[in-house]
Amino acid sequence: xxxxxxxxxxTGGAGFLGVTFCSAIVKQGGIVxxxxxDKDAAMRVAANMSVNHMGRxxxxxxxxxxxxxxxxxxxxxxQRQGRIDALVNNAYPHxxxxxxxxxxxxxxxxxxxxxxxxxxxxxxxxxFGIFFRNQGFGNIVNMSSIYGTMIPRF
Numbered sequence: 001x002x003x004x005x006x007x008x009x010x011t012g013g014a015g016f017l018g019v020t021f022c023s024a025i026v027k028q029g030g031i032v033x034x035x036x037x038d039k040d041a042a043m044r045v046a047a048n049m050s051v052n053h054m055g056r057x058x059x060x061x062x063x064x065x066x067x068x069x070x071x072x073x074x075x076x077x078x079q080r081q082g083r084i085d086a087l088v089n090n091a092y093p094h095x096x097x098x099x100x101x102x103x104x105x106x107x108x109x110x111x112x113x114x115x116x117x118x119x120x121x122x123x124x125x126x127x128f129g130i131f132f133r134n135q136g137f138g139n140i141v142n143m144s145s146i147y148g149t150m151i152p153r154f
Contacts, residue, residue, distance in 0.1 A: 001029030007081045009033040009073070011064050011124060012091030014041035017143070021088055022046075026053040033077060033084075035062035037093070064091045064120035070127040078131075086139040087128045089121050 008025050012018040013034035025032040026049050034049075034057055036042040042059035049057035060076070063069040077084050093116040097109040125140055132138025 003028040003030030006030045006085040007033065007077065007083055008086045008088060009035060009077070009084060009128075010088045010090055011035050011062060011120075013059075014038055014045045015090070015092070018090050019045055021090060022049060022057065026056040030056070031081070032057050033073075034059045035073065036091070037061070037063050062091075063093075064089075064124050065093055065116055067123055067127065070124055074127060074131050083135060084128070084131065084138060086141065087124060089124050089140060089142045091120060091124075092145075093117060093120050 003025055006025075006029075008030050010018055010021050010025070010032060013022050013032070014036035018034070018036070022032045022034050022045060032046075032049070034042045034046045036045075036059075039059065039061040042061070046057040046059035060073055061069070062073050074084065094113050095109060095116065097105060098113055100109075121142060125142065128138065128140055132140070
């Protein structure tokens with residue numbers, strides 16, 4: 001088991017890709033911290049995984065666009081787990097206009113979506129990076145979208 005007893009935080013853990021990452025982590029013996037802005041969805045994901053992997057999945061609320069939310073999660077996990085081994089930066093926050101045709105997207109909406117997504121990745125990488133430096137170890141994996149290389153087909 002490559003991830004035996006490693007404590008790994010997955011942002012956006014209740015989303016399509018997040019569930020896949022979380023499942024892979026528990027199957028490899030890791031302890032997955034399923035985080036999502038939708039705490040109920042994160043709790044369902046963790047509960048489903050706990051059926052076959054008792055105690056290997058835990059759910060927490062996390063808003064990656066809030067430094068306070070990130071610091072709170074890190075503090076809670078440090079107290080409960082004693083360490084954090086890795087962060088999978090996977091959440092994809094966006095506003096209600098996300099997915100519109102290019103010609104129907106306002107510049108303000110575009111800027112808000114960039115700020116939510118990249119700003120959230122920045123905050124989580126920054127805060128977990130500070131924690132990992134103080135802890136003496138840790139890894140950050142940043143996910144990106146295929147839409148960084150091609151035009152979206154909504």
